[in-house]
Amino acid sequence: MPFFCNFHKSFEGETHKCAIRHDGSMSYLPALKRKATWFQRFRRLLKRSTLISEYNPQSYEYFRSKAEIFRARKEHVVTKSIVIHPFSDFRAYYEIWMSLAWLIILFYMPADAAFDIISPESQRGVLLEETYSGTTEDDYFGFTLRLIGFIDIIITFFTGYCVKKKRKVVMDSLKIAKHYVMSIYFITDLLATFPMDFFITNDTYQRMINTMGFLRIIRLPTLYYYMSRTLEIFRLRRISIQIFKNVVVNYLVFHWFACVQYMIPQIRFFAYGELVAESWIERADLPEVNFVSRYIACVYRAAGSLFCISFEEMKLEAWEEKLVAIITFIFGKVYVFYITVLILNYLLRQRSLEIKYFETISQVQAYMSQKQLPISMQTRLLQFYDYKYNKKFFKERGITGLLSEKLKGEINLNVCSKLVQNVSLLAHLPQQLLEQVVLNMKAEIYLANDIIIKAGSVGDCMYFLASGTVGVWTPSGKEVCHLQDGAYFGEISLVFKDKRRTANIVAVEICEVYKLDRRIFRNCFKSNSSLYKILEEVAKERMEVTQMFEDVHAKTFMELGH
Known part of the structure; x- marks a missing residue:
């Protein structure tokens, strides 16, 4: 049974123990023969995992009952489509593991492009204008991350997508491909994933190609979505978990700007073949210190820029760094404003209808407590309100009475x-x-x-x-x-x-x-x-x-x- 079946039980109450024998499998897949090989059994299991699951909590946001879910599953099987349903067991497990993968990718790839974590001597040699035969071709970890990104591209082409406004799931292969190719994610995924550095031996060109890792910042919303889905599946909705999720995502924003700060003199060197002597990085002798010291200094600089704080000891002289500072200041103002609005929305329960709903639920809970209702009855009463109003309270009689x-x-x-x-x-x-x-x-x-x-x-x-x-x-x-x-x-x-x-x-x-x-x-x-x-x-x-x-x-x- 899928790992989120406990969520399903709590969503619907006590599990019904059916006394009726159903004809055939509820997966609607053809039954296996008794002498089926292990490969046939594995293929059937894999196919079943790609079908919509009635245990996935998101299924009930788009389908109101099991009957609708079963009909969608049957249609999926009848059409013999190889598309993966976004509410399937396979997709749920995939998003859990990709949460960790994207977290590593979004940290490592920009950091490697800027600081060259695997071979820091190569990066230091570039800044000191020394000749160095790099070892980036031995960066198997980076290659593994690119391979994961390439697999993710393929999986995306074979996974249906949701249209939230229409409460609709698109399972047509051509529409899926068009939706992905026309999005901003496809080009950036392709550029950041293709392992060109394994086919190019020149260290300078390898360093330039690695800068494609900065494009991965566009996938920050994807990481946030996968983390939210993972927390939803495991029913981890406490405020501390939500804070942790937001802290991780916000830290990656600071991390990305820190990496950009350190890339400025390198980009100048790649473009013109000369160092930026007036750069604050050169003046602070950062290339001479270890990775941790360099990284902390850049994070400190990026945090100041995002919050529009100037540093006398790090006064900017290079025009490239001034340009990045202007962009960072503008982004920082918008970013701070955005975070402030999010916090206010969270404190106000985001919408007035939700506030009314929670106020009503508070009254219901006070009523149940005062009447000393048993726990089972309290649970059923709250289930009724959740189904009836879907967390947005409205007075139906007051609305229809005027019509x-x-x-x-x-x-x-x-x-x-x-x-x-x-x-x-x-x-x-x-x-x-x-x-x-x-x-x-x-x-x-x-x-x-x-x-x-x-x-x-x-x-x-x-x-x-x-x-x-x-x-x-x-x-x-x-x-x-x-x-x-x-x-x-x-x-x-x-x-x-x-x-x-x-x-x-x-x-x-x-x-x-x-x-x-x-x-x-x-x-x-x-x-x-x-x-x-x-x-x-x-x-x-x-x-x-x-x-x-x-x-x-x-x-x-x-x-x-x-």
């Missing part, structure tokens, strides 16, 4: 458009009747293990399942089947007069249903004889199936009793 009936009907029809598409019964209704049905539907949310319908009770409504999964049980407790998005139930009591509920309907996961009462049902469906006949046939069939399971279960129970 006209026509506009309200259009909004309801648009909100329920997915439900109408999934429920074949509603799709056959005339437009006028459909609007009347949707307008009179009442939305309700049930948490996992909530009883929606109890066997033997009087039925005065039927239900349409918009999102989630429900289980059908006989009165004696035998599980019959599952119903998922687009299903409807509770029609038996409305079709047959004086007929009580014949089965228990229980939510397997968080479910969103729409309830239609008896009066609207009669007005809409009884006037349409063909649809009413379909309902009647479905009701009879369900009654027979439920009764069959009930009889078998009762017979088995009696035999065990004897």
Whole structure:
């Protein structure tokens, strides 16, 4: 089972223990033969890891239920696509390891370009105008990092991407390639990854090529995203962890500017073949000291420039360094302003709707504490608010109460458009009747293990399942089947007069249903004889199936009793 299954359990509550035997694998991949080779088993395991995972927490941000996730998985398998789903197990593990890899790359490559960590004598020789046959071709560590970068380029071409605004996942290979090639990342990744220094023996040219490592700073948002995803998967959301993440990213910004500071005289030497004698680096004799001393001095200089602090002992005379200082000052002002805004947004919970949501949650928690509700009930109540409002509180009645009936009907029809598409019964209704049905539907949310319908009770409504999964049980407790998005139930009591509920309907996961009462049902469906006949046939069939399971279960129970 994937490593983030614990997150999945906490997201949905207690895990449902299914008593039904499912036909086939929920991965929708062809079953392996008994005599399958290890390679075939490995290939199937690898393919399964690239499919969307119902245990990935991000899956539920784009897909509302397991049924939608399974449909996306099935479509992925049917199309025989080799694209990796961004919410797959493979991608989750990959992002965890790439968090560490990008952290090392973003530190090492600019530092090696500036200070030549592997062979510092070569770098010192350049500044002192001495001839030196460099050993950068022995930089196997740098080559390994470039190789990782090249593999990342290939993986990106074969990984789907998310369109956050539309809540959509793009899995088309051509669109993925176009999206990546047209982005700023592709060119910089290619230039910083290609190991040209292994094909060029001239030390000066190798040093110039290594400066491509500075392009890696563009991938700083990628590191931040991967770190955020890793913390989300491991459920590490404490404030100390968030501070650590921001400190790491901000340090890399200072690190990059420190490396730029030390590169100025080297660039001048590469371009004109002469040293910048007036450079503060030459005046401070930094090439003569060890790497740690040089690095600390440059970080100190970069931090001062970013915060617009001037240093008398490091007064700038070279025009190249003055130009870099101007750019650094401007960036520093924007950077400080940006960090300040982020801190203020964090303190204000970023948005007023979120503030209202957390205020409401605080009131709910105070209410639960005052009423001394059990922990399990408190958890379920908070799950309800989380699903209902998605961390943004709004007064739905206050918004819809001001709307006209026509506009309200259009909004309801648009909100329920997915439900109408999934429920074949509603799709056959005339437009006028459909609007009347949707307008009179009442939305309700049930948490996992909530009883929606109890066997033997009087039925005065039927239900349409918009999102989630429900289980059908006989009165004696035998599980019959599952119903998922687009299903409807509770029609038996409305079709047959004086007929009580014949089965228990229980939510397997968080479910969103729409309830239609008896009066609207009669007005809409009884006037349409063909649809009413379909309902009647479905009701009879369900009654027979439920009764069959009930009889078998009762017979088995009696035999065990004897």
